Amino acid sequence: MMGIAKRQFDAVVVGAGGSGLRAALQLSEANLKVAVLSKVFPTRSHTVAAQGGVSASLGNEEPDNWHWHMYDTVKGSDYLGDQDAIEYMCRKAPEVVVELEHYGMPFDRLDNGKIYQRPFGGHTSNYGERAVKRACAAADRTGHAMLHTLYQRNVRAHTQFFVEWMALDLIRNSQGDVLGVIALEMETGEVMMFQAKSTLLATGGAGRIYSASTNAFINTGDGLGMAARAGIPLEDMEFWQFHPTGVAGAGVLITEGVRGEGGFLLNKNGERFMERYAPTVKDLASRDVVSRAMATEIKEGRGAGKDGEFILLKLDHLGADVIDKRLPGIREIAKKFANVDPVKDPIPVVPTCHYQMGGIPTNVQGQVLAANALGKEVIVKGLYAAGECACVSVHGANRLGTNSLLDLLVFGKSAGEQVVKDIAADVASLPDLPSDYADKTMARLARLDSSKDGESVNEVGSEMRRTMQLHCGVFRFPDGLADGVEKMLKVGERVKSTFIKDKSKVFNTARIEAIELDNLVEVAMATMISAHARTESRGAHDRSDHPDRDDVNWMKHTLWFKENNRLEYKPVQLKPMTVESFEPKARVY
């Protein structure tokens, strides 16, 4: 094999969203030599879309404490979250938020100068008694402000950014240690080895596996694909959070406030069907209940549109004045993305994929966990993960709003701290690279560069997204899942022979999209196989044939391995670090 260029670092961080930037900061401030790789400019990472806020029991407005936050998170997770990790996150929350404040984060403030806090769904005081003000926000741009604050801080700490670089594969030696990543520079199309003592994946979620997704196009699960190809399992991938009202065909979110102001959902017959599913609260039922009802209407042939594929969100009866005054921006969004003026016509909507609860298994220090030859769970030396691509697991089967920004701050920091510690303890020089370290990656690229015909990236991608949406969406049916597995196995074969016409190296976006599809298909496969096997309903995983949670048989985490689509399971950690366990109860709000 031709030698490829090599660069050496103490640590390489893949991804420059909230968790990647938070981790990199920890490393650079410890004077390590750090490379951060990102497909797009750091402040254009998908963290920028987070509006709601970051939760922390600061108690600035009313009494609050981490025990209550922990209870809410455990309950919200439908008891699939690991209670030791959840305790860790909720206890650390005030520290990381105050730290961010000191970095210059422009939080909204109270008159007394303290951080303003507002209530958010699922967050309560005194173990579920009533809503509590726990979310800290910077207007409706919390994620945006967070990215800017962390990016500036990293620049100050001399973090080295490699922007418009795409990581392709992890490098592991025969002991399973991770030695760095191979990455592609988009501008030149050249491949380089980033050799490092520590590699930290912070590549975000993979919401683009669904045709209806609120995620930006960059969310292609690159870190998850790299991990899967390197023999590392993906945990709890059957759990995806859906939002009931994304614009059909576009994915753009229509705020829940529309239903709060009196808008309601109709099927193709003009029936207000939520009256059947939730007679009391109707359209204001919780996200999962509304999404499930919508999916049922569509499945049973009562969806609107040419192919019966969407539900109608009606708000014209509110009148133009109310809509303009109480729901600013909604008319513009509906006109722009649904091509309707809601003052006159209903908005076509579908339940839309929003957040990935599963991911690369880690402990609270961000160390990635895999199985050794004897099937025992072991730490993968040299590999760490944080943020949406990781599964610690704090969100379990369902994430609470504002806990995602908290997750990336807490575990970005703790993973960074662990890397610093591990590098200090192991002062040996970089281990030798195996002679064949780049072969598989180069073969993958060579196939794309030389093939004369094959599958269209667009078509295979569409088939994957359609299959996931139809067979593994918000409400899952046994026959649908079985068919979905068959279809995904075919997609898995087809993706091996994708073909691109453009063979140039320089800024070849077709090549990038083919590589991204490889990663998406790994994630979609993990999701479908894991969902098919889990015969219960828990949190975001909802099966028509097993409508109840089954704590006797399924209080366990799924681990999917790429090799032969093998599944293993590991117990949920019910024992917190220092407090009593929260025993599973029915999840009622």
Place this chain on the structure above:
Amino acid sequence: MLDGRQNDRIRWNCRRGLLELDIILGNFLARHLDHLDQEQMELFKELLAYEDNDLLDMVMERAEPVNSQLSAVLEMMRVS
């Protein structure tokens, strides 16, 4: 006119953190990229340099562009 590879860079710069912009810019590219004159191209590149939320605010008319020349290209984005 710009060569093809430069257009590919611009295409990639239209990958953003916000889905709304991915869609708006994607439609704009499909419709206009091959037909922009030099001045429009420069203005478009200037818009792409904005932060995601600031650019979206301008497209959705929630904020005025600092440079009024940008309005013409913003209007093309609105109707793409």
